[in-house]
Amino acid sequence: MSFNDEGEVSDKRGFEEEEKPEPSWVAWCERNSHPIKRHLHREERCVTRWQKPGPMKKKEWKHFFQWALRNAMPKEPPIVEVPIPCAPKYLPCARETRKMEMEALVEKMEKLSKPLERKSTPKYHSEKPFYPYSPIIVWGKPAHHDKGRPFPPPFIPCFFSNNELEDDFWASFRFKVRPAALKARPSPRILSLSKPHVKPPNPPHCPIPKKTPEPLEVPPPKRKKFTPRGWKLHQIRLIYLSKPVSRPEFEYFYM
Structure with missing residues (x-):
């Protein structure tokens, strides 16, 4: 800001700013910032004679009623009859309707109206199969039913003409082995059962002393005074009384 000779303020910077041209976006903002005015062309409404203002005359009402009876009702589509083709005789639609007499029809209706008879069947008895070979392999578990035993006996001739033939027969005879037996593994229980049961000699070779x-x-004597429990309690009391009396307080103070 500077002062003239007359004392007026001269603002050179303001003149310089006014002389500058406006940027291009200012004109674009002024042009596009106003709301768009849309001019819609409205067609003139053609009012029908039923939409005329004011009441209709009696003649017009009659004409409207006749028009409504003719045009306002729903249209029914025309029924087109489709001809049924000639079906062959073996089809059910080509068969003739069965004609029954009235008495037979009544009997059939009565029969169908009654409930069906209850079917009575004899009581079912289940037969448990019998297995002759049923070893108990594991204690506490049910027996093992072996269906393949006993095996059918081998064929043996009734008699032999001489001893040589009999010896040759038994020398060449072989018993059949089951395939499952070849894959089996004996359990410790089976091995223990396969061994002979060893019993002590009876009578013993030397006298066995009686256990004290x-x-x-000690068993109670044969009398009715004591029960087995009472006799045991009596023995406990005798053992307690047979022990020496210990008086630690007397020994501590007086001995």
Whole structure:
């Protein structure tokens, strides 16, 4: 800002800014910032004679009623009859309707109206198969039913003409082995059962001394005074009373 000789303020910067041309976007903003005015062309409404303002005359009402009866009702489509083709005689549609007499029809209706008879069948008895070979292999489990045993016996001739033929027969005879037996693995229980049962000699080779029972295992005498439990309690009391009396307090103070 600078002052003239007359004391007026001269603003050179303001003149310079006014002389600058406006940018191009200012004109674009002024042109596009206003709302768009759309001029819609409205067609003139052609009013029918039923939409005329004011009441209709009696003649016009009659004409409208006749028009409504003719044009306002729904149209029914025309029924077109489709001709049925001639069906062959073996089809059910070509068969003639069965004609029954009235008495037969009544009997059939009565028969169908009654409930069906209850079917009575004899009581079913289940037969459990019998397996002659049923070993108990594992204790506490059911027996193992072997269906393949006993095996059918081999064929043996009734008699032999001489001893040589009999010896040759038994020398060449072989028993059949089941395929399952070749793959089987014996359990420890089966192995223990296969061994002979060893029993001690009876009578023993030397006399066995009698076992001396303990005090509480002595059987009660044959009398009715004590029960087995009472006799055991009596033995416990005798053992307690047979022990020496211990008086630790007396020994501590007076001995």
